[in-house]
Amino acid sequence: MLTASLVLIAALFAAGNVAAKSTKEISPYPLGERSVFSDRAIEDRIKPVGSVCVEGEECGTAAPAGEEVASGPRSGDAVYNASCAACHATGAAGAPKTGDKAAWAPRIAQGNATLVKHAIDGLNAMPPKGMCMTCSDDEIKAAVEYMVSESK
Numbered sequence: 189m190l191t192a193s194l195v196l197i198a199a200l201f202a203a204g205n206v207a208a209k210s211t212k213e214i215s216p217y218p219l220g221e222r223s224v225f226s227d228r229a230i231e232d233r234i235k236p237v238g239s240v241c242v243e244g245e246e247c248g249t250a251a252p253a254g255e256e257v258a259s260g261p262r263s264g265d266a267v268y269n270a271s272c273a274a275c276h277a278t279g280a281a282g283a284p285k286t287g288d289k290a291a292w293a294p295r296i297a298q299g300n301a302t303l304v305k306h307a308i309d310g311l312n313a314m315p316p317k318g319m320c321m322t323c324s325d326d327e328i329k330a331a332v333e334y335m336v337s338e339s340k
């Protein structure tokens with residue numbers, strides 16, 4: 189009888205010990221944030237693996253270096269400077285130089301539609317889209333219009 193009560197007391201004691209565990213020992217998170225379905229746990233799972241740190245700035249606030257996100261079509265002179273000037277500013281590969289009125293007069297006489305078509309499809313040593321494969325047709329058209337306006 190005595191042994192039985194001792195065992196019972198010991199068992200109660202042990203049970204009490206578990207219940208007495210502070211919640212901090214079970215999980216470092218407050219009650220609402222413990223579940224694997226909590227916002228805290230979900231954010232933890234999907235957060236980026238790394239963050240970019242720039243000296244003098246708080247970690248993770250700097251945007252990672254990368255291609256700038258295009259915000260709408262580029263202007264004619266921007267496309268020209270990036271993709272066309274290499275040949276058309278210097279006359280490389282026999283390209284008609286921008287501003288060379290004599291070289292451009294007979295080309296301009298073909299009409300804008302033809303010039304734009306040749307710029308998009310290519311013409312002899314003129315590569316399609318001036319090799320700007322990310323340029324839209326409208327951006328190429330704007331670049332042609334810029335070149336033409338500079339060469340009249």
Ligand code: HEC
Binds near residue numbers: 280284313320335
């Ligand atoms: C690799 C050099 C090169 C690059 C880059 C280049 N061009 Fe040209 N372009 C040429 C050459 C060469 C010609 C002359 C082709 C011919 O008449 O045989 C030409 C001709 C043209 C013509 C005249 C076409 C015609 O019908 O007479 C236009 C318009 C033109 N280029 C627009 C552009 C534009 C716009 C870009 C940039 C998006 C560009 N080019 C980039 C070499 C280049």
